[in-house]
Amino acid sequence: MEETLEELFAVIEDRKETLPEDSYTASLFTHEKGENAVLEKLGEETTELVLAAKDDDHEEIAHESADIVYHLLVLLAMKDVELSDLEAELEARR
Numbered sequence: 363m364e365e366t367l368e369e370l371f372a373v374i375e376d377r378k379e380t381l382p383e384d385s386y387t388a389s390l391f392t393h394e395k396g397e398n399a400v401l402e403k404l405g406e407e408t409t410e411l412v413l414a415a416k417d418d419d420h421e422e423i424a425h426e427s428a429d430i431v432y433h434l435l436v437l438l439a440m441k442d443v444e445l446s447d448l449e450a451e452l453e454a455r456r
């Protein structure tokens with residue numbers, strides 16, 4: 363899991379740097395709505411996760427959770443927050 367998150371975050375940071383035209387991630391960094399594009403996605407997907415949880419739909423819960431984690435990592439990269447900052451915060455709570 364940790365490796366998956368680190369690899370995904372590295373890809374996101376690369377997309378932020380290189381802004382390929384065909385990249386969904388890059389489109390979030392260049393969106394005309396600015397950071398609101400990713401913030402809106404996080405809001406929508408959180409609502410979808412709540413509905414999936416209410417339905418006890420395990421597959422959908424995993425799907426929406428993955429959407430949220432991905433968009434959360436995009437937000438961290440957008441705000442120049444490192445993955446290690448998130449990790450340190452979680453570690454401090456143990």
Ligand SMILES: N=c1c2ncn([C@@H]3O[C@H](COP(=O)(O)OP(=O)(O)OP(=O)(O)O)[C@@H](O)[C@H]3O)c2ncn1[C@@H]1O[C@H](COP(=O)(O)O)[C@@H](O)[C@H]1O
Pocket residue numbers: 370373377384385386387388410426428429432
């Ligand atoms: N993990 C993701 C990822 N999760 C979600 N998404 C995109 O996020 C968008 C979600 O928006 P929507 O909710 O409107 O899409 P949807 O499928 O209709 O929504 P649901 O019904 O599924 O909730 C879709 O376009 C997905 O393709 C992602 N896009 C990219 N990644 C990762 O980012 C990497 C780089 O991707 P690119 O930037 O596209 O090259 C990929 O290799 C993946 O590892």
